[in-house]
């Protein structure tokens with residue numbers, strides 16, 4: 407029997423949508439916090455295959471989600487390309503910055519990324535053996551624009567200004583960086599698939615700040631390149647693309663990139679996404695993550711609303727963005743019960 411997530415990704419409309427949750431392994435779970443403490447810190451957890459597999463499995467054991475997502479981070483790829491990476495407690499990631507062509511030229515060759523990323527492939531192998539038979543294993547990477555915003559700014563930024571500035575003033579270096587990340591992402595995801603990932607997802611968290619031709623050049627084109635290369639190597643591999651906050655850019659995104667499913671954030675209504683995006687195939691989303699903090703009748707109503715809006719086509723239930731550390735684990739169970747029980 408084919409797994410429900412794979413059926414939805416193949417275009418099937420199911421009576422109950424399969425469900426998983428972005429950042430389902432994370433700080434809102436006490437068992438995650440305990441394993442992270444055992445590992446020492448977040449990066450040590452990512453590079454410890456046994457413990458990374460353990461935290462990936464925790465939400466599967468607790469909730470029985472239909473998919474598990476590899477526990478890793480989009481910033482491991484820049485690190486494998488030679489960037490310094492560390493996490494400032496309470497603040498977030500910090501990286502050494504790429505500011506010019508010399509910085510791009512100094513990155514490690516794409517072939518060398520596997521030296522750093524080998525433990526991630528081992529995590530995937532452990533998971534593909536350990537997961538229940540009906541749970542789909544999702545691998546992932548950041549999309550080139552989003553990864554570049556961190557490599558250029560050296561940190562998360564509210565408006566991606568340093569990356570936009572480099573795009574405007576040093577187009578050659580910017581384009582070379584995007585090309586390098588694109589090439590490395592193909593190799594990284596391809597190794598995840600060889601290790602046992604059944605689906606891959608491209609996270610373009612900052613796609614919403616690309617407008618007009620920039621959206622075409624730096625959100626659509628790199629995704630299309632990565633997806634075509636992966637599908638040539640792994641025929642039939644289902645791919646989810648998440649151009650977060652793309653707005654009208656969601657329309658036609660699956661066709662333009664070759665993605666099998668478009669993940670939708672919660673800044674657009676599910677009715678709009680059903681009419682304009684789901685008409686082309688599977689969509690994933692898009693309950694506001696805030697409901698996992700607030701719970702109650704509003705959570706039930708909003709969950710039913712999302713299920714109803716997308717019930718006419720292929721749909722994977724998810725949040726519109728990652729669950730936050732202040733979420734209540736009981737509210738996650740209430741969301742799942744509502745999706746599955748009506």
Ligand code: 1CP
Nearest residue numbers: 428429430431432448475477478479480498562609611728
């Ligand atoms: O334990 C901790 O304190 C670390 C918090 C954390 C976690 C749990 C980070 C730091 N990354 C992760 C795991 C992670 N990151 C996963 C694992 C699988 C899952 O359960 O979903 C995934 C898919 C990601 C992807 C990721 N990392 C994205 C894309 C998705 C998104 O949320 O938009 C981005 C932008 C990152 C960068 C990153 N890593 C961590 C933080 C706090 C951030 C955001 C930094 C910022 O922009 O300020």
